Amino acid sequence: MTVGTMKKLLCGVDLGGTKLSAGLFSRDGRQIDRLEINDHVDKDNDGVTEAIIGLVKGIQSKNKIQDSDLLGIGICMAAHIRFDEGLVIKTSNFKIPFKNYPMRAKVQAHFDVPVILDNDANAQAYGEFIFGAGRGRKNVVFMTVSSGIGSGIIIDEKLLRGVTGTAGEIGHTITQSESDQRCTCGNRGCLMAQASGIFFPSLFQKKLDEGKSSVINVDDVSTINGKTIAEGFRRGDEICTEIFYESARMIGIGVYNIFQLLNPEAVIIGGGLINLGEKYIEEVRRTFRSYARDMMVDPMEILLAELKGDSGLIGAATLILERR
Numbered sequence: 001m002t003v004g005t006m007k008k009l010l011c012g013v014d015l016g017g018t019k020l021s022a023g024l025f026s027r028d029g030r031q032i033d034r035l036e037i038n039d040h041v042d043k044d045n046d047g048v049t050e051a052i053i054g055l056v057k058g059i060q061s062k063n064k065i066q067d068s069d070l071l072g073i074g075i076c077m078a079a080h081i082r083f084d085e086g087l088v089i090k091t092s093n094f095k096i097p098f099k100n101y102p103m104r105a106k107v108q109a110h111f112d113v114p115v116i117l118d119n120d121a122n123a124q125a126y127g128e129f130i131f132g133a134g135r136g137r138k139n140v141v142f143m144t145v146s147s148g149i150g151s152g153i154i155i156d157e158k159l160l161r162g163v164t165g166t167a168g169e170i171g172h173t174i175t176q177s178e179s180d181q182r183c184t185c186g187n188r189g190c191l192m193a194q195a196s197g198i199f200f201p202s203l204f205q206k207k208l209d210e211g212k213s214s215v216i217n218v219d220d221v222s223t224i225n226g227k228t229i230a231e232g233f234r235r236g237d238e239i240c241t242e243i244f245y246e247s248a249r250m251i252g253i254g255v256y257n258i259f260q261l262l263n264p265e266a267v268i269i270g271g272g273l274i275n276l277g278e279k280y281i282e283e284v285r286r287t288f289r290s291y292a293r294d295m296m297v298d299p300m301e302i303l304l305a306e307l308k309g310d311s312g313l314i315g316a317a318t319l320i321l322e323r324r
């Protein structure tokens with residue numbers, strides 16, 4: 001079939017450590033089809049790349065579409081990406097890590113439409129900007145809060161990537177340098193180390209060591225996650241309630257720092273921890289307002305992400321729209 005530019009489809013690929021998915025979307029964000037595999041996990045870098053190519057070709061042939069029916073292919077993954085060159089600088093969630101790997105060029109060689117490669121936070125940010133909570137705005141910051149913390153920054157309707165492409169790593173901004181919480185990056189007091197799910201076990205253990213009590217069964221502290229904290233909070237558990245509010249306040253401080261640095265119209269919060277509920281996000285807002293006070297001239301909203309589940313996939317597809 002031959003179609004005009006406005007009728008062309010967007011193709012998104014979300015490459016994760018455990019699952020690899022590809023999706024076809026219309027220009028208005030409607031999902032037309034989706035394929036997913038997870039046998040890529042044991043493959044080497046070229047093998048993973050071939051799996052991506054195969055999955056996109058698979059979804060094309062299943063839907064009887066040619067390259068010319070696509071506006072482009074957007075790929076996102078949890079990695080540091082050198083955006084201009086399309087290089088995967090490094091990864092931490094693959095059995096065989098990527099290191100300065102030219103993924104975009106390798107995929108591009110198999111398709112006659114533009115291929116874009118970016119990190120998952122940027123893709124989700126752009127997805128929210130085009131089809132989610134950021135619709136109709138020009139300046140928004142998306143912050144993902146789950147096991148880790150990342151962000152994607154949109155200024156004047158474009159992603160702000162920085163010289164390398166790694167801008168937005170808000171999880172590693174330092175909010176408490178005296179903290180004894182050491183981050184995965186090796187520094188102390190990163191926002192991530194004080195507010196994200198991966199650190200809930202050590203926060204929990206620290207409070208037990210301080211003699212605080214918990215009604216949660218703590219045979220194995222390493223299994224404590226956002227769900228445990230939410231459940232404990234509902235039951236009025238002392239330690240879970242403290243972690244719940246400490247995490248929310250730290251995110252509120254992170255949002256405040258974003259406000260001072262970038263003055264966006266809205267900060268959109270997504271990621272697994274937003275499932276901690278309305279009280280969590282309310283504490284984020286309360287903390288933000290307590291710092292921003294009358295320095296906030298025009299209102300800045302703190303919104304919940306609207307794209308659920310496949311936010312990486314649709315986000316990757318929307319990256320195509322940014323380049324045009």
Ligand SMILES: [Zn+2]
Nearest residue numbers: 172183185190
């Ligand atoms: Zn860090």
